[in-house]
Amino acid sequence: MGAMYGLMCVGLTIIFGVMRVINFAQGEFMMLGMYFAYFCFAWFGTYAFFDGLWFPFLLALLAGPAVFLVGLVLHRLLINAVTGRQASQLEAQGHYAQLVLTLGIALVLQNGGLFLFGSSPVSVSNELSYSAWEWGPMIGERVSVFVNQAQTISAILAVFVVIGFGLLMAKTRLGKSLRASADNPDAAIYMGINVDRAHRLAFGFGVGITAIGGGLLASNAPFQPYIGTEYVIIMYAGVVLGGLGSIRGAFLGGLSIGVLQQVSAIILPNQLQNTVIFICFLIIILFRPQGFFGKKDRTA
């Protein structure tokens, strides 16, 4: 659970880190990833070749590139108009415009999803979702730890995706150009980096990675088009906990939020689970806005 949150948080933090944009529609891209997995599963799942237990996980990984393309197109058409170099002409460096634009995109995707996908919850599941490995009995005879198999595989995949992306950022020319654009867009332009393209790719990577997280989540919980709103706060909680803009921090932050949510579920009634996260989020943001893993940054 936590690892998947971590993955989604990484997606979000890439966008913030490189573009300095708060993307409210991130939850909706996660939702798109979930539905991608769901529909492919429904269409191809009937063929014998695809009925393997691995298939939902492959779909989750494929949701990444699919939503990556959606992200590229949306950035080209809409987001580019209010970010990067265009933003400096707008009031408050375009923060206003960015927040509101992504909010608009969120509304359209969410409600558009409602008439494309319907409002009834769906899920992608096979027997792995219901089977668990049992560890134990431990601590005396009574206590055993059950680990859901689908969740475990998802978590391992999530860790691999994050490590893969981390290597991409650290080692390749592309990663370098992304980091340079994040650090100082103007200087990056003078060094011959196409900052618009870097931003477009960052946006694509960001939403794509979050979509993989969504695709992985899809195989162990039912969902509907409105799920994004709930998760966008969870993602931001993780990202802020880890320090905005730090990839490692975001992953650890998401991980902590996932663990916190599961632990609070043991103690508190179900409805209050999310309240706990929101309250933690408020406490973190009010008292330590630079996060616990990130570098110290101005809160402005």
Place this chain on the structure above:
Amino acid sequence: MSVSGVRKDFLHIALFGLVYIVLAALVSNSYYLLIMTIVPVWAVMGLSWNLFSGYSGLISFGHAAFFGLGAYLVALCMVVWELNPWITIPLATLAGGVSGLLVGIPTFRLRGHYFALAMLAYPLALLYIFEWLGYQEVALPMNREAPLMYMQFENPFYYVLLGLLLLLFTLVITTLISHSRLGMSLLAIKLDEDAAEAVGINTLYWKLVAITISAALAGAAGGFYAVVLLVVTPLAVFGMLVSAQALIFAMFGGVGTLWGPVLGAIILVPLSEILYARYAADFPGIQGVIYGVAIIAVILFAPEGILWKVRSLLRPGQFRMLGSSASVADFSADESLLAVTHDDRNETILEVSDLSKAYGGLQATDALSFKVRQGELLGIIGPNGAGKTTLFNLLNGFVKPDKGSIHFQNKALLNLRPNRICAMGIARTFQVAKPFTHLSVLDNVIVGAYVHTSSRQAAGQIASAAIALVGLEQQCDLPGANLTNKELRLMELARALASKPSLILVDEILAGLDPEAMQEMLVVLQKVRALGITIVIIEHSMQAMVQLVDRFVVLDHGALLAQGSPEEIVKNPAVIEAYLGKKWLENA
């Protein structure tokens, strides 16, 4: 703003109310009347959002929290105690205001992105709490026998009337605020929060006032909404869409305007309601899609809302000005308004001792001690990076020192916020000018003048005197963004003067001026000095300063290198070395 401006707005509001009533009276379809009731509710929400976010520039995604509390308060009071809405809607207003204040106190520590995110969490946390408390759906009990008492009318026309009354009330409040010191202060905060603080605006205080009023209005709107719809659910009143709608109507119509949010609600609410009624079966989310598309289109094509867009189409080339349009300049007021009286010319006005501040390994200010005498013109010079601007930031409270003390007129200044320091009598200008770009020169200066008066007329007089002193009468209606470098610096000086300081900190006011402009500036500085105001001026160029100042303080690497009269300083070997290097000294 002149009284006539307020009157004009009131006239428009009255006309609008009249037209709306006539229209409602002509409509008999009860569904359309319901829409006509909902429109004012959302217009009030839009205005409430606009009053806070539109004027202050801090984006709130959390107005649903206040709306929802208002709605639940009215609904629950009716269910539990049978209290009627005439009592509970004012209570909802009060509750909204209190919750706004409570939210504001911790959340204003944050700025920008962080503020917007934090605000998002409040309504969502409340949403789950109300679900958990078991209030998934609270229906208001019917009391048809006493319709007037419980606001439950058979005829939907009365609802329209009540909604309209609420809207007119909100419009009147918004008008009064936008023409008051509060409106002016919020605009200044939006345009440049640091500069606002430095000219004596208590930014935290005004932001709290604004969010309290704004949240109170949202609470009232929520309360009335409960009465109209008779059912309250957490998602309907705390949901993301509620905050989003408030913001969308205001942004769509026109940010920071009186009529923008009303226009947004009038266009978008009926549109989405009617389409929803017609196509809901096939396209269940059509409302959200419409709002989403509307806001995307506005951001791309008219980022400040359609009202501003229309205005710029009607009057092309005109700069978008905020604040008052009517001039209150009164250049008959004389300079004596600004004069400072003091008893003893040679007494110490400012004493800095052992002041230190380090940034990481860099010691920007290093155990610095010096005194400023009343009425003198002190020049602070030093090479680049000597810590001159840091010293000013320490003096006016932007930066907290690591150790040391500052005494101004024998009062300790440490740990005071910049607006307090400004009110005590230390004003400043900035190395990189910080004008309020969308305010006129006059309004820029008036913002400064509010420090010692709350009357707009008195502030106008002080501002006029300050503008006349620096010689910007011709430019007083130009927006801050359209000034030349010299005019900007004069305007900043006037803005500083308007707070009636006894000490002005002037940061590189001569930088980038041609020799002629430099001479003019020196004349103005002499005039300021003649008022009895003590001046501390930072400058690179020794030449211009030698003819101006009484005394120099020379800094190098954050520490005091030398101080004394201009004659002494130009001959001081340590100073020559710091400026020109050792070699020069040997050759001299």
